[in-house]
Amino acid sequence: MTEHEWDREHVQEIIRCDKDKPGALLPILHGIQDALGYVPPDSIPLIAGELNLSRAEVHGVISFYHYFRSTPPGKRTIYLCRAESCQAMGSEALETHAKQRLNIDYHETTGDGAFSLEPVYCLGNCACSPSIMIDKDVYGRVTSETFDEIIENMQVDAQ
Amino acid sequence: MTTVYVSRDSSALSLGAEQVAAAIRAEAAKRNIAIDLVRNGSRGMYWLEPLVEVATEEGRIAYGPVRIGDVPSLFEAGFLQGGSHSLCLGPTDAIPYFKNQERLTFARVGITDPVSLDDYLGHQGFRGLRRALDMEPSAIVDEVTTSGLRGRGGAAFPTGIKWRTVLNTASDIKYIVCNADEGDSGTFSDRMIMEGDPLVLIEGMTIAGLAVGATQGYIYLRVEYPHAHRALNEAIDTAYRSGYLGKDILGSGKSFDLEVRLGAGAYVCGEETSLLESLEGKRGLVRFKPPLPAIEGLFGRPTVINNVISLASVPIILDKGGEYYRDFGMGRSRGTLPIQLAGNIKHPGLIEKAFGITLREILYDYGGGSATGRPIRAVQVGGPLGAYLPESQFDTPLDYEAFSAIWAVLGHGGVVAFDDTVDMAKMARYGMEFCAIESCGKCTPCRIGSTRGIEVIDKIIEGVDREKNLALLRDLSDTLLNGSLCALGGMTPYPVLSALNHFPEDFGISTADKAA
Incomplete structure (x- = not known):
């Protein structure tokens, strides 16, 4: 390498x-x-x-420490919460969707280098589950649809 | 000029508060109206966020949840004068969810500008510190002991006793460490304090320093909280500039320095000795106890290590007296608990109440039942290491001893609700998986037992030698409970066995078998 x-x-x-x-x-x-x-x-x-x-x-x-990484991340890192409160509000479906949409698994980066995907165990946004964080921005009550919107807006911004 | 409030709390931001604030600013500018837009903490009524409040002669009027598209119509409706609108909730203080709380630690959260010293002072801020500056260290500790305050991080150890030990241990250097590694799922009260009233934490830590003779403090903050990081640093700067931190605090001749240090995504670093290792720049491996951190803590020195809520409760105890605080609560659980209601719930949020309120009142009177409208089947209280409670236990009062009696824990006060679509065997498996991912690896039961636990639960779910594997799971849990070095391994059996005991049908055990 x-x-x-x-x-x-x-x-x-x-x-x-x-x-x-x-x-x-x-x-x-x-x-x-x-x-x-x-x-x-x-x-x-x-x-x-x-x-x-x-x-x-x-x-x-x-x-x-989970947070430190030894390889360069994508342009943006998506942290998807896997903890209980988010599970109670459907984070598993969101997880499956995110992996399919980005075509990567956890700890991987998309082929174009745009996104890395990391699991996270609680963002303290449990009252607005399910949650993701992209770099330092937290998003609450995320559905598959809003996930796509957020990702698409970022891709447009990047162009 | 009218004052408008839009929260800067990260959960409010996660729902678009930043965009709503920008839209209000833009609309006001367009209409040539001068407004004072204050970015406050959150009131903790998250189903109403982004919440917009307007200061009127009748008090603050709330509107929510507000989306960007609602902003022009709010102006049309005269919301700056408290005008009526379909989103109007009336006076914020009269909303039952908020009105019925007993806010002591959270007295200012959602009300003041978190980093404004004037606002803090105008709402009884630094009164506890001023009083403490005139007291003997021992008298400060006595006040905290009188209050009955027990560690709000989860272990519920009496704070006064911890402080007394540090005070009585001779050393030229001592430390105050704030455990802000709030990793429990379903908890966010530390985050709300740090984002919504960071000065109260600074005040509490400074008082702790005066009480035990420590002049250096560290806040160990989880990296997942960037907004809290920013708010804390702003507040610390403010405190230094105005003489509330640093050398010669308010001319008293006493000093206290404070710094925020970031964690790096390790749940186990919320365990106090692991946290100290991490602060020292090492792997977060749990230490053997004794020695207690109060005797040999950070860099081998006597150290007070307390959770955010414990330290943030100290200013009001010093201001109003230990007896005032002690008079709230029940049994040996004195004062209030900031309860965090989350998961599948209609009205999630922060509810600060005196100990003694029942889980059912929290779930239904405050929470309004599940978000999906289905029956609430299970509730996990106290984070990922807390037990799952079935409906038959919902009348348990929130009290450390009452929870202990039903083999459950209050922990840091997180309550996560699940509706009847939950698969409890899956949740039990997740309990073991979480332990395996987050184990520091120092002790064998936790490091290896958690992985074996996943395998055994998988076999039970698949129906492979179910009876044998159930016995194995109970035996393994016994080893974890009694043989682990810290609460991570030691309490993982709580979610696992409570799921098994209360919801055996999810593990393929017929209820007829259970009765037999």
Whole structure:
């Protein structure tokens, strides 16, 4: 697999910015993922070196947390809630529909790189179930129809 | 100039509040009307969101749910003067759902501008802190102990005792950590506080710092809450600029610093020791106890770790006194519980009530029954690790001990309703699946037991050696209950076994067998 290009200087700057905070690793990983959309596996030696940790420790932290990803996401990430309140309001049908519509499974990205799909366990929007979040925008009472509308509007916006 | 309120709460936004606010602004501009548009928290009546309120001489008048297309007609109807319209709900305070609540912790949520210091001060804000600044640490702890406040995160441990332990543990550095990793499905009260009244959390944490002698606080916030993140940071900036945080708070010579740290999508980090590991920059592995976090917590120092609602309840306790708060509630459950009603329910939302209200009152008097109009068959209380309750248990009062007595938990106060189309065997399977996905992996019962649990439930559903596999599932649940390191593995049997015990027919067991 070819490695994706990323800006080493920028990542180094992010690390330098936060490295002296107590418990700096999570803020640094967030900083990198905010900037690049993911935490490149080949940035691990850099992070480990600056924080005086082993590469295994850094890798262990990245892989422990569902939110951190090691591959670039699509342009937009759709988080679909799988938790009980959403299930009570039909999220399973929405899940099936979303996968079919995007033609991908969870943790995958569409062929055109437009969308990634991730499961999430509660968005705190339970009073408006079922819910999805796209990047940082939450949508409530989502039906298959409104899901399509949201996706289509985004595709139009992207063109 | 007329003041109009449209919520900035993320659930209101999820239903289009941002677009409605923009449409109101645009329509007002078009008509040359000057309005003051305040983005408040939510009143918590989510079936009415996006809710638009207008300040009139008769108080605030509500309209909802408002869609963009309704905006021109609202102006036509003179809604800025409280004019009548098909969406008009009358005075917000008179809506029974809201009026019948006992809002102590949520007193300002939905009413004030969440990041306005003036609004906060104008609604009794920082009175608790001012009083605490004149008190001895021990007296502050006494006040909290008197209130009877128990941890609202789910474990219901007496807050005063926790604080006393930290106060009595000598150390030059101590920490206040707010557990804002609200991962339980069906819960959103922490989010509503952080988005709708973040200053009350800041005030509560500062008081906790004064009480135990800690000068640094962290809010560990789940990454799924970007709007809460923004609101908290705005409020923290405001507090620093106006002398309520930082060095020499209000000239008292006392200091308290506060920072928000983001989680990264691990449910188990809501467990306090896992959270502390995560704050330290590690994998969120659960720690063995003892030592208690109150003695050796964050970075090995004495640490108060409390849930958002617990800390946000402290200001009113300090302001009005522990006895005032204690006089609400029943038995050993004192004060109020912000109940979050969700799932298949007609009127979902936030209901803050004194302990003692029954589940049935919540589901029907407030909730109005199911959203689909079908009978409510099962209710899960207390998040993904809470038991499923059948209709025969709906008269249980919301009280920690009453729930305990029926092998259920109140947890963080989430109530999720399911109608009669629910397949409880599937929900039990999901309980195990969730545990498998979110297990930190440190202890064997949780790490392996959850996966074995999925397999066994699958066999029961398929009817393979059902009797044998049912016995195996009960045995496995016993191991999880008694052998897990924390509540994730230790409480997964609650949803699983309650589903099995109350709804055996969904597992292919005939009710005749059950009777026999």
